[in-house]
Amino acid sequence: MADIPRAVLSYSADGCPDCGRREVAPATLLPALGDDFDWDLRDHDGFRLFMLEELAARFPNRTRWTPADVEVVLAEVLAAQLDKLSDMLDRVAAEQTLATARRPESVRRLLGLIGYDALGLAWRRREAPFEGFARPDLGLPDELPPDAKERLEQDWLDHPDRMDQARLAGPRAIRTQHRMVTLADHAQRLEGPPRHPLVERAFAWSEWSGAWPLVRIAVIATGRRPLDEPADYPDELWQAIDDFHDERGVPLPLRSARPSVRAVLQPFVDAHRMVGQPVELMAAVEVGVVLHLSIQVGANHFQSEVRRAAEQALGTGADGFFRPGRLRFGEDLWASDIIQTLTALDGVDNVCLDRFKRLGDRFPDMASSGRIPLEGLEVAVCDNRADVPERGYFRLALRGGRRG
Numbered sequence: 001m002a003d004i005p006r007a008v009l010s011y012s013a014d015g016c017p018d019c020g021r022r023e024v025a026p027a028t029l030l031p032a033l034g035d036d037f038d039w040d041l042r043d044h045d046g047f048r049l050f051m052l053e054e055l056a057a058r059f060p061n062r063t064r065w066t067p068a069d070v071e072v073v074l075a076e077v078l079a080a081q082l083d084k085l086s087d088m089l090d091r092v093a094a095e096q097t098l099a100t101a102r103r104p105e106s107v108r109r110l111l112g113l114i115g116y117d118a119l120g121l122a123w124r125r126r127e128a129p130f131e132g133f134a135r136p137d138l139g140l141p142d143e144l145p146p147d148a149k150e151r152l153e154q155d156w157l158d159h160p161d162r163m164d165q166a167r168l169a170g171p172r173a174i175r176t177q178h179r180m181v182t183l184a185d186h187a188q189r190l191e192g193p194p195r196h197p198l199v200e201r202a203f204a205w206s207e208w209s210g211a212w213p214l215v216r217i218a219v220i221a222t223g224r225r226p227l228d229e230p231a232d233y234p235d236e237l238w239q240a241i242d243d244f245h246d247e248r249g250v251p252l253p254l255r256s257a258r259p260s261v262r263a264v265l266q267p268f269v270d271a272h273r274m275v276g277q278p279v280e281l282m283a284a285v286e287v288g289v290v291l292h293l294s295i296q297v298g299a300n301h302f303q304s305e306v307r308r309a310a311e312q313a314l315g316t317g318a319d320g321f322f323r324p325g326r327l328r329f330g331e332d333l334w335a336s337d338i339i340q341t342l343t344a345l346d347g348v349d350n351v352c353l354d355r356f357k358r359l360g361d362r363f364p365d366m367a368s369s370g371r372i373p374l375e376g377l378e379v380a381v382c383d384n385r386a387d388v389p390e391r392g393y394f395r396l397a398l399r400g401g402r403r404g
Helices: 044-058 070-094 104-113 118-125 148-158 160-174 183-191 235-248 261-272 303-313 335-343
Strands: 007-010 021-024 199-208 213-221 279-283 285-302 348-358 378-381 393-402
Touching: 044 070, 104 118, 104 148, 104 160, 118 148, 118 235, 148 160, 183 199, 183 213, 183 261, 213 261, 235 261, 261 279, 285 303, 285 335, 303 335, 303 393, 335 348, 348 393
Parallel strands: 213 279, 285 378, 285 393
Antiparallel strands: 007 021, 199 213, 285 348
16 A cells, blocks of 8 residues: 655745645555466466466575475465366356356256257157156146156266257257248148158148238148048057157147047147248149040950059059149149059050040040149049049050950
């Protein structure tokens, strides 16, 4: 501290007692202290060496320093404490970023800040440490156990590789577009990848509703299920739907209520649409087609076997030409594609197209042009079922080959 200046009274030379002057001499300024501390010091050896160098500089006449000297002991004790404090500061600073955090609670908290719920995701997928929990009945509420956080954090302590996987998955997840912004997004969220298990094809377009833009999504459901009729779902399909919704945290109606396709898809659409953007699901316009084909069978093949193979190739099965979802919305139907499919079969030498048209007397035969034009939401179907002739049919006339 600087000394407090003292006031000095002085009088004029003529001896006047009332002519005194009070003079104060300001104190001298403190010498500037140089900042010679190395702020990069972080460990015990660095702190110890710095303090011993300071002691040697302050006491240049002293030439002997031993580990038993009090000054050296105090320097080493202080260096040890500073090393602990430095390590504490480094650990605290490291827990503030996702790349350097090492405590499970910090990693889980930082992932939550970017919208990645590692705890909820592990619970919905029944991954470690929740693989032992039995799944509730499909569609019922599924609440986390009270000690879920402690279970996950302890599992990450026991298996750091799982915490590192979540650390990498979080930033990747936020870079993936989850909201439906463009028209392509509206179709892609349903059609995939990853594809919704209940959707084969989807097509989106926008139109003016009279007050605001309205996005409509036309869908072809798995198995061509109607959009608004109560439906029964096989166990395998419903399990896939439940897993798909659980993974994304989207509610699912009860299976026992026989929900329609719209009832299953609408919560998923509402969870991903933009706020204030209405989205309406629409059914595809299925156009039945009529095919009459003449097939020349090879000399060494049975007509029955070729007929069975042709019906399967033109059917609605997994490999059939008219399987649900194979043809897109508004995609024209070409006779050349059908002929190519049939000529690729063993025992088929030639195929002639006798009739090729849309179902209905008002539509002309397009066998000469080889193309049935479709537009908008129209999709060609040909189920070839006697109970639903309006969904299209085909007739095969086989010639040549062997009978049987």
